[in-house]
Amino acid sequence: MIRVLLVDDQALLRMGFRLVLEAEDDIEVVGEAGDGATAVDQVRALAPDVVLMDVRMPGVNGIEATGRIVAEQPATRILILTTFDLDEYAFAALRAGASGFLLKDARPPELIAAIRSVSSGDAVVSPRITRRMLELFAPQMPASGVVPEAADAVDPRLAELTPRELEVLLSIAHGSSNAEIAELLYLSEATVKTHVGRILAKLGVRDRVQAVVLAFETGLVGRGQA
Structure with a gap:
């Protein structure tokens, strides 16, 4: 129950x-x-x-x-x-x-x-x-048109993430489900789930919502947008 x-x-x-x-x-x-x-x-x-x-x-x-x-x-x-x-x-x-x-x-x-x-x-x-x-936060953030390499991440909290994990985090911040991320990045859902678990562990957050908050706070959201 x-x-x-x-x-x-x-x-x-x-x-x-x-x-x-x-x-x-x-x-x-x-x-x-x-x-x-x-x-x-x-x-x-x-x-x-x-x-x-x-x-x-x-x-x-x-x-x-x-x-x-x-x-x-x-x-x-x-x-x-x-x-x-x-x-x-x-x-x-x-x-x-x-x-x-x-x-x-x-x-x-x-x-x-x-x-x-x-x-x-x-x-x-x-x-x-x-x-x-x-709509509120993206205009305030620098937009380069691409997801940054892990070494180029501005905020040190993102430094441990691989480029693929940054892509997955960005998709999570856009509200995408695991199935949608899998389709977008040509991955299996199991692989996406593994990436999500690693992202949460590396960022020290307890769930996807906290990962979304961190993505906004660090300025990641906005960089990978068209």
Whole structure:
């Protein structure tokens, strides 16, 4: 069972999420919280697998709560849900350690699939959020038209990556799945999965979302764009 904690300051929304999730055989809602501080306490007490976290709440907001939970309970994954399709919320939540970001208008099947993905250790960022992040950050970054060689990477955090791993990381940052990366780079999905694992290990990040954040922060995104 995937144990889920619901965090939102609107009780009706929590009820709606509970009804959707408890209809699934492999998901159990173990608790609820109406603010970030209570969410942190509930995670300590209940150790859920996944937290559905609202962003705007009274007192401790969802981004601050996410940072506290990730620091204290790294095994718990955070899936941010919000009505605010704004770049600063998306990027701040991901930098705080969230493993996914979805808007509240996502359909129930999308929400359920996202919970299963983050529970299994994968990451979820909606294509819309990825596009907005690209629109916001790419113009601020130098564009050479090619992926740099590892030795030429500006940020030392990228120095250990091979040229192929840089290509894979860039594709991840563009929101591509393993299957899409395999098709783009003429690799097998198994090979792509191996590359992804090595990238995460070399960068010292725990999932694909954190790799995406690092790709933006280091300026890698933008260089390989047409």
